[in-house]
Amino acid sequence: MKNTSFVWHPNTQMSEWESFDEIKSAKGVWLTDSNGNKMIDAVASMWCNVWGHSNPKLIKCIQNQSKKLQHSSMFNLTNGPAEKLAKKLIEVSPGMHRVFYSDNGSSAMEIAIKMSLQYWKNIGESKKTQIATLKNGYHGDTFGAMSVGYVPEFFKKFKKQLFSTIQFPAPNRYRIPNGLTFSDYESQCIEKIEKKFQKNNDIAAFVMESGAQVAGGVIIYPDNFQRRISRLCKKHDVLLVLDEIATGFGRLGSMIEYKKQKSIPDIVAFGKMLTGGYLTMAATLANKKVYNSFLGEFNEWKHLFHGHTYTGNPIAASIAIENLNMYEKNNLIKKIQKTQKIFEKYYQEISGIDIVGDIRHKGMLMGIELVSNQERKTPVSPKKSINKIFFEEGKKNGIYLRTLGNIVMIVPPLAITENELNLLLKRVIKTIKAAKSQLI
Ligand SMILES: Cc1ncc(COP(=O)(O)O)c(C=O)c1O
Known part of the structure; x- marks a missing residue:
């Protein structure tokens, strides 16, 4: 797809991107690109996906x-x-x-x-x-x-x-x-x-x-x-x-x-x-x-x-x-109230990463604020977009991430299972650690 696209992408500095991965199919929380790579959709396709992709009833x-x-x-x-x-x-x-x-x-x-x-x-x-x-x-x-x-x-x-x-x-x-x-x-x-x-x-x-x-x-x-x-x-x-x-x-x-x-x-x-x-x-x-x-x-x-x-x-x-x-x-709201507890299990490990300033979580939404100085709460501000750094590192770890400024957003499909959420959060932690050297 290199340089053959005519698409102008939303909220994107186009000069930073040579090309964009093409998502060919998706099932449940998994997105599959044209090379066969699978990623967990950690942003519920811009915060809207409920049941995962390709739900037979909705189709x-x-x-x-x-x-x-x-x-x-x-x-x-x-x-x-x-x-x-x-x-x-x-x-x-x-x-x-x-x-x-x-x-x-x-x-x-x-x-x-x-x-x-x-x-x-x-x-x-x-x-x-x-x-x-x-x-x-x-x-x-x-x-x-x-x-x-x-x-x-x-x-x-x-x-x-x-x-x-x-x-x-x-x-x-x-x-x-x-x-x-x-x-x-x-x-x-x-x-x-x-x-x-x-x-x-x-x-x-x-x-x-x-x-x-x-x-x-x-x-x-x-x-x-x-x-x-x-x-x-x-x-x-x-x-x-x-x-x-x-x-x-x-x-x-x-x-x-x-x-x-x-x-x-x-x-x-x-x-x-x-x-x-x-x-x-x-x-x-x-x-x-x-x-x-x-x-x-x-x-x-x-x-x-x-x-x-x-x-x-x-x-x-x-x-x-x-x-x-x-x-x-499916009693989804009750299920969310239970699944959301999985996030709490990871608070300590996430806040132990030295660039994490704050974790904010409710329901199926988590924001992890990244700072270069925890005491002064100075937001990380690398030259390259933080979003791109996290997208690339996330991809290596099998997750699709999009950050908002210095906040890593975890906004999964609402019906994500406990096992999938555990996997996602482990991969997020790995990604933050891997991205660190590019952020400060
Ligand atoms: C609270 C809130 N209101 C409005 C919007 C705009 O919605 P849309 O992107 O569908 O235009 C958004 C999008 O993220 C939002 O978060």
């Missing part, structure tokens, strides 16, 4: 639906699988009332932002135009999503074109400001939000990831953090928009993370795991209050001006239904 579902209806528009029409899936999503998502479909997580968040801003216009409240967010959050790569999930290293080149938001810190247990306990720090973060809410009544919505900031480096919220924000939103009449694209449907060991966090969103977005990682689909759900504000006479122009060509695709919807049914039939 059958694609086959069956594709014989009946491949795609038909949701403009003026509907289709059975999209209807059935919406019903299912409403059943599992407390407080939600309607489902708006899109094709990917970034779009689902664009829609959530639009819904939250237009809600206030629809009810005649023109002052509420600001969006509040958490620093270090990530919500996708489109312009609205970049605005609310502003990661400076990724997006500063577009800063002028992005809309401004009010950002609040999220408490990071590894980087507590001097002189504070973690609990003080958390309270300080909450107080900042409350003060601002008391002063400004122009905040339309608070947008945050549910349960943890994933792309921001696996920052897991302390127990009551999200609940406290939810309460403040209700008290000060700010809509709460939760992003469960990476954290919903089991990644953190819960089906619906906002329920676990005892928080009450007005709008919530799901993606990634929705179709088990087989087809592209996302959904933005709104509660009755938000949805009803969009109703009116046609010439009031209250309806939502948003729609994508592949919205509500019946093949994607039917696979999502089967996927969600399989969660119930």
Whole structure:
């Protein structure tokens, strides 16, 4: 494949890569490349794979639906699988009332932002135009999503074109400001939000990831953090928009993370795991209050001006239904809660590696932060991309890895077995040790 490809790869310095390995097939947690090499998919194909690859039930579902209806528009029409899936999503998502479909997580968040801003216009409240967010959050790569999930290293080149938001810190247990306990720090973060809410009544919505900031480096919220924000939103009449694209449907060991966090969103977005990682689909759900504000006479122009060509695709919807049914039939959430304990077995060995600064883990998600100086917590910063170093070393050890900055991300398919996870974590440890000399 050397130099014959015309593909421009995502988030990649193309000059670093001569070619890309071609994945020819995959089964369970194993990816097989064109040379026959096998690697464990340690990132669940960008955090979305649930049952492993080539699951016969999901394949059958694609086959069956594709014989009946491949795609038909949701403009003026509907289709059975999209209807059935919406019903299912409403059943599992407390407080939600309607489902708006899109094709990917970034779009689902664009829609959530639009819904939250237009809600206030629809009810005649023109002052509420600001969006509040958490620093270090990530919500996708489109312009609205970049605005609310502003990661400076990724997006500063577009800063002028992005809309401004009010950002609040999220408490990071590894980087507590001097002189504070973690609990003080958390309270300080909450107080900042409350003060601002008391002063400004122009905040339309608070947008945050549910349960943890994933792309921001696996920052897991302390127990009551999200609940406290939810309460403040209700008290000060700010809509709460939760992003469960990476954290919903089991990644953190819960089906619906906002329920676990005892928080009450007005709008919530799901993606990634929705179709088990087989087809592209996302959904933005709104509660009755938000949805009803969009109703009116046609010439009031209250309806939502948003729609994508592949919205509500019946093949994607039917696979999502089967996927969600399989969660119930296989008791997946219970299984995850058990399997996730395997991670704990390796804490000590991983933290014993001298470039490991911190391990952050919840459910089927682990972030290992690499530092060149443990005391100063200085992130490793080699000239070559850390991702490439880990990809190459991982490959030698039979795992497919993609890092985020100085964080090694372990995000396996949710149904990975205990034996497979043991093997994966042993290989991760080997890989970190092997990569060390190239990192500092
Ligand atoms: C929390 C969160 N929101 C939104 C997105 C964007 O989803 P997509 O990549 O499907 O556009 C991601 C992707 O990683 C994410 O982690």
